[in-house]
Amino acid sequence: xxxxxxxxxxxxxxxRSAIRELMKATAREDVISFAGGLxxxxxxxxxxxxxxxMAVLDEFNGQALQYSATEGLPELRDWLARRYSxxxxxxxxENVLITTGGQQALDLIGRIxxxxxxxxxxxxxxxxxxxxxxxxxxxxxxxxGCDADGMRVEExxxxxxxxxxxxxxxxxxxxxxxxxxxxxxxxxxxxxAQEQSVAIVEDDPYGELRxxxxxxxxxADYFNQVIHVGTFSKVLMPGLRVGWVIAPEAVIEKLTxxxxxxxxxxxxxxxxxxxxxxxxxxxxxxLPVLRENYGERxxxxxxxxxxxxxxxxxxxxxxxxxxxxxxLPRHINTSELLPAALEQGVAYVPGEEFxxxxxxxxxxxxxxxNARRERIETGIKTLSRLMASxx
Amino acid sequence: xxxxxxxxxxxxxxxRSAIRELMKATAREDVISFAGGLxxxxxxxxxxxxxxxMAVLDEFNGQALQYSATEGLPELRDWLARRYSxxxxxxxxENVLITTGGQQALDLIGRIxxxxxxxxxxxxxxxxxxxxxxxxxxxxxxxxGCDADGMRVEExxxxxxxxxxxxxxxxxxxxxxxxxxxxxxxxxxxxxAQEQSVAIVEDDPYGELRxxxxxxxxxADYFNQVIHVGTFSKVLMPGLRVGWVIAPEAVIEKLTxxxxxxxxxxxxxxxxxxxxxxxxxxxxxxLPVLRENYGERxxxxxxxxxxxxxxxxxxxxxxxxxxxxxxLPRHINTSELLPAALEQGVAYVPGEEFxxxxxxxxxxxxxxxNARRERIETGIKTLSRLMASxx
Numbered sequence: 001x002x003x004x005x006x007x008x009x010x011x012x013x014x015x016r017s018a019i020r021e022l023m024k025a026t027a028r029e030d031v032i033s034f035a036g037g038l039x040x041x042x043x044x045x046x047x048x049x050x051x052x053x054m055a056v057l058d059e060f061n062g063q064a065l066q067y068s069a070t071e072g073l074p075e076l077r078d079w080l081a082r083r084y085s086x087x088x089x090x091x092x093x094e095n096v097l098i099t100t101g102g103q104q105a106l107d108l109i110g111r112i113x114x115x116x117x118x119x120x121x122x123x124x125x126x127x128x129x130x131x132x133x134x135x136x137x138x139x140x141x142x143x144x145g146c147d148a149d150g151m152r153v154e155e156x157x158x159x160x161x162x163x164x165x166x167x168x169x170x171x172x173x174x175x176x177x178x179x180x181x182x183x184x185x186x187x188x189x190x191x192x193a194q195e196q197s198v199a200i201v202e203d204d205p206y207g208e209l210r211x212x213x214x215x216x217x218x219x220a221d222y223f224n225q226v227i228h229v230g231t232f233s234k235v236l237m238p239g240l241r242v243g244w245v246i247a248p249e250a251v252i253e254k255l256t257x258x259x260x261x262x263x264x265x266x267x268x269x270x271x272x273x274x275x276x277x278x279x280x281x282x283x284x285x286x287l288p289v290l291r292e293n294y295g296e297r298x299x300x301x302x303x304x305x306x307x308x309x310x311x312x313x314x315x316x317x318x319x320x321x322x323x324x325x326x327x328l329p330r331h332i333n334t335s336e337l338l339p340a341a342l343e344q345g346v347a348y349v350p351g352e353e354f355x356x357x358x359x360x361x362x363x364x365x366x367x368x369x370n371a372r373r374e375r376i377e378t379g380i381k382t383l384s385r386l387m388a389s390x391x
Numbered sequence: 392x393x394x395x396x397x398x399x400x401x402x403x404x405x406x407r408s409a410i411r412e413l414m415k416a417t418a419r420e421d422v423i424s425f426a427g428g429l430x431x432x433x434x435x436x437x438x439x440x441x442x443x444x445m446a447v448l449d450e451f452n453g454q455a456l457q458y459s460a461t462e463g464l465p466e467l468r469d470w471l472a473r474r475y476s477x478x479x480x481x482x483x484x485e486n487v488l489i490t491t492g493g494q495q496a497l498d499l500i501g502r503i504x505x506x507x508x509x510x511x512x513x514x515x516x517x518x519x520x521x522x523x524x525x526x527x528x529x530x531x532x533x534x535x536g537c538d539a540d541g542m543r544v545e546e547x548x549x550x551x552x553x554x555x556x557x558x559x560x561x562x563x564x565x566x567x568x569x570x571x572x573x574x575x576x577x578x579x580x581x582x583x584a585q586e587q588s589v590a591i592v593e594d595d596p597y598g599e600l601r602x603x604x605x606x607x608x609x610x611a612d613y614f615n616q617v618i619h620v621g622t623f624s625k626v627l628m629p630g631l632r633v634g635w636v637i638a639p640e641a642v643i644e645k646l647t648x649x650x651x652x653x654x655x656x657x658x659x660x661x662x663x664x665x666x667x668x669x670x671x672x673x674x675x676x677x678l679p680v681l682r683e684n685y686g687e688r689x690x691x692x693x694x695x696x697x698x699x700x701x702x703x704x705x706x707x708x709x710x711x712x713x714x715x716x717x718x719l720p721r722h723i724n725t726s727e728l729l730p731a732a733l734e735q736g737v738a739y740v741p742g743e744e745f746x747x748x749x750x751x752x753x754x755x756x757x758x759x760x761n762a763r764r765e766r767i768e769t770g771i772k773t774l775s776r777l778m779a780s781x782x
Contacts, residue, residue, distance in 0.1 A: 001616035003641040006556065006590055008506045008528070014648040024460065041453030049456065053444050062432030065440065065628035069415065100491055100632070104654040111527070115399045133652040136502070137399070165397065199397055225392040237456035239659030241491075250394040257405040261524040263495040267658055268630030 010136040017132060018353050026347040032379035034366040035347040037175065037234075037322050043293060044237055045286065052276040053269075060272060068268040070260045071252075072098025072244070076275045084228075084246050088221045094249045097256060100266045102205055102231035102243035103129060105255075108262065109201055109227055109245070110134040112254040119164040123151045125325070125354035125363075127175045127203065130168055139165075143356040148316065150174060150181030153188045156196075166199045171219055173206040173321025176354045176365035180319055183216050190223040200226045205234050206321035208287055211295030213319035220246060227251055232274050234322070235287060240270040294322065294369050297376060301368040304380035310387055315366075322369040325351060327362060332390050334364040341386055346379045401527040408523060409744050417738040423770035425757040426738040428566065428625075428713050434684060435628055436677065443667040444660075451663060459659040461651045462643075463489025463635070467666045475619075475637050479612045485640045488647060491657045493596055493622035493634035494520055496646075499653065500592055500618055500636070501525040503645040510555040514542045516716070516745035516754075518566045518594065521559055530556075534747040539707065541565065541572030544579045547587075557590045562610055564597040564712025567745045567756035571710055574607050581614040591617045596625050597712035599678055602686030604710035611637060618642055623665050625713070626678060631661040685713065685760050688767060692759040695771035701778055713760040716742060718753060723781050725755040732777055737770045 019036060026033040056064050071077065077096040084091040099105040106129070114120070116138025122130070124143030131141065142162055144155045151169060169189070171181040181189070193200050202219045207230075220228040231243035245255060259265070277283060298318065305315055305326070315326040328334065335350040351363025371379060410427060417424040447455050462468065468487040475482040490496040497520070505511070507529025513521070515534030522532065533550050536543045542560060560580070562572040572580070584591050593610045598621075611619040622634035636646055650656070668674060689709065696706055696717070706717040719725065726741040742754025759767060 001585070001588060001590065003590075003616070003639060006504060007645055008502065008504055008509075010506075011503050011645050011648070014503075014645070014652070016648055017651050023458075036458070038458055041457045044453040044456050046448055046452055050445060050448055054441060057437055057441055061437055062435035062628075065435050065630035066432045067414075067427070067429055067624075067629045100654040100658075103652070107653050112398055112402050112405075115401075118399075129652065129655070132648075136652070194392070197392060199392065199394075225394070233458075237453075238458045239456035241654060241656075241658045248394060254398055254402055254405070257402070257407055258527075260408050261405070261494070261520065261527070262498050262653065263491040263632060264520070265632070267491075267632045267661055270658055270661065 013136045013138070015132065017128060019128060019349050022347065022349060031342070031345050031347055032371055032375045033347040034368070034371065034379060035349050036370065037367055038370045039234055039238060040293060040370055043289060045282070048277065048282060049273070052273055056269070056272040056276050064269050064272050066268060068265050068271070070256050070265045072096065072266060073268070073271045073275065075279070076271050079275060079279045080244055080246070084220070086221065088217070089224055091246055095246055095252060097245045097252050097259065098266050098271060099243045099245060099259065100263055101233060101238070101241040102203065102229050103133070104262065105229040105243050105245045106130055106203065107133045108255045108258045109229070110137050110139070111258045112251070113166055113199065114139040118166070119162050121156065121159060121164045121167040121198070122356070123169065123174060124356050125176050125351060125360055126168065126356070127170060128354050130203070141356055146177060146179060148179055149185060150179050151185065151189070153185045153192065156189070156192045160196050164196070164198050166201055167193060168201045168203065169219065170203045172204055172216070173209065173318050173323070175321070176323050176325050176349070176351060178316045178318025178321050178324040180213075180216065186216065186219055187222065190219060194223065201229065202226050203229045205231050208235050209290060209294060209322070210320035211291055211298055224248065232278065235283065235290065236274060236277055240274055242266060242270050242274045297368040297371065297373055300373045300376045301366065301380060304377045308381050308384035310384065313387065322367050324366055324368065326364050326366060328364070328387060330362050332362050332387070334362065337386060337390065341383060344382050344386065346382045348383070401529070404527045404529070406523065408519060410519060410740050413738065413740065422733070422736050422738055423762055423766045424738040425759070425762065425770060426740050427761065428758055429761045430625055430629060431684060431761055434680060436673070439668065439673060440664070443664055447660070447663040447667050455660050455663050457659060459656050459662070461647050461656045463487065463657060464659070464662045464666065466670070467662050470666060470670045471635055471637070475611070477612065479608070480615055482637055486637055486643060488636045488643050488650065489657050489662060490634045490636060490650065491654055492624060492629070492632040493594065493620050494524070495650070495653065496620040496634050496636045497521055497594065498524045499646045499649045500620070501528050501530070502649045503642070504557055504590065505530040509557070510553050512547065512550060512555045512558040512589070513747070514560065514565060515747050516567050516742060516751055517559065517747070518561060519745050521594070532747055537568060537570060539570055540576060541570050542576065542580070544576045544583065547580070547583045551587050555587070555589050557592055558584060559592045559594065560610065561594045563595055563607070564600065564709050564714070566712070567714050567716050567740070567742060569707045569709025569712050569715040571604070571607065577607065577610055578613065581610060585614065592620065593617050594620045596622050599626050600681060600685060600713070601711035602682055602689055615639065623669065626674065626681065627665060627668055631665055633657060633661050633665045688759045688762065688764060691764045691767045692757065692771060695768045699772050699775035701775065704778065713758050715757055715759065717755050717757060719755070719778060721753050723753050723778070725753065728777060728781065732774060735773050735777065737773045739774070
């Protein structure tokens, strides 16, 4: 049996995520990791999680551990529907699908929307795991450049001739840049998508994590035919693997069919736990804690960058989320620098990973959420010395 | 935006599972449900689950709720590797992938193995959710008949001319028939698969649930190039969504790539909980409880069938698992009878759902695991009256 001759053609389009592999190397306590997009586990409210689990098991007994509906727990869907409803839009239970993390939402969306050769517009750079999830469908990516206000939406007009099917967008505190799509561009994006009959997939894992500036409306608020993806991973705990899709009913119906085959349903226990934590007020007390801590860490990183990094470097100034992107002079290759950085006890993700068209070799993504303040200064200082020796 | 014009071609091959839809209709307390393959939730050890969760959170704190490796927790992979190793085969951590239930294992296997037009040999009838998971790849199913000893393996020789790529098989207490592949046929299956260079996918959710007869070796014990799928759903609790694949390393590598895109990793908390329950001896005390209870329920159903069902009906006599299949005279259509059965408070799954080639319209699948003994007799009596009025 020669397995290599057995694999399906689409496997040629699959690869391991460089980041997830890198995370394994940086699990050592002595490494200051700016690499993975990990929340700060020391902030997780263990006593509250314990009491929530006890409450769930007391209330639902064996049913909390039984099979449950593919669409998700009705009460959790209702809670999300209320949370997304506002003066502009009314979201109902039928518009909500619970998924096994936001990643499964993206995977399922790719499965129901994309045929081989379909064109997908993405920010460049964009979320790496979106590319790996959708690439095996045979879809092609059309990159659009970004600046401090997010995707340069005006470029979409010239891409219309390629007849794109989907626009994928992380409007708030984008991964890897940390930038936010401006209000004017959100409106323009919706208009262009409507004109061209292109679906928008709005991926919003970080929207609740804003540390400065004013909250902007979701794209889904303007345009009720957006597929919106959310998750508890960044606002509660990623180990639960509970995310969701908010979308028109026809889309939810197809996604539900795809999810039945993918994993039957998302863990019953974890959905109950998420609802117990989110639905009974805990989330509203926990979000300010996250915002305060991550906001301080962001400030610490911005200050350390200003203090230590070479003048030839530039970086984004995120108003929220977990990441910022540093751009170094053209001749510096951050992938080549990484082994030396790891050796000196600091990890980052080379920005090349997130870019299409071979761009971004001189960029690096830094996560400020997972390292304590004092370690942020130390880590940035170490990196700056390394950079300086190559500038 | 017309969503119906937007969906990918593969969505035409997707559909909702009739069983999962039926389960919603049978969630009413007053319905005696022989329909879904649900474990008996009243047997779930809630106090033990609570103490296990506390132990996990005390030991691992925030890390129990953090992102974790796509392959699964190393300790859980090691535990499974030891469990599957025996004199015949040595399974190592690298041969184990943790999945979000057995269903995700099947989905991922389809993604890495099947191109459009590939042929897959399946028992007829077979597991419904396997068909829905693999159909969207464009694979074609070649059905093989079954008898009391499982798949008629001798038929495989005549199918060789179709150059099948994969044989999918549930050797122990098959769903929906409850039959077990005999030892002689296991050996013959392995020989034929080796000769023809066909991969075997051995799906074994029920193997530990044997109530009579002697345990048979796994197919994977004979042939180290089998992809073996297992799950905690039937031996612990399905709401955890923790399953696994045991396979050669080359296969695990591809499956890991596919899983990264599918949902990053399986819930960290649930993997810890499964390991805490399974790895510290609880499983060995819980399995006898399940075997005793389900065994009694199986006996109750077989007795009630013998006592009440028309002489023209036949049924399988499973040595384990959760299901048996009843065959009625040709002219009876069990799909047409279902509404009347539900009206009288009894649910089953029409056997047609599991069959290829339009067969099995006169069959029904009965699950004996989820109803208490006294309700089993009542339910079978009700069904028999309904059958009698149509025989």
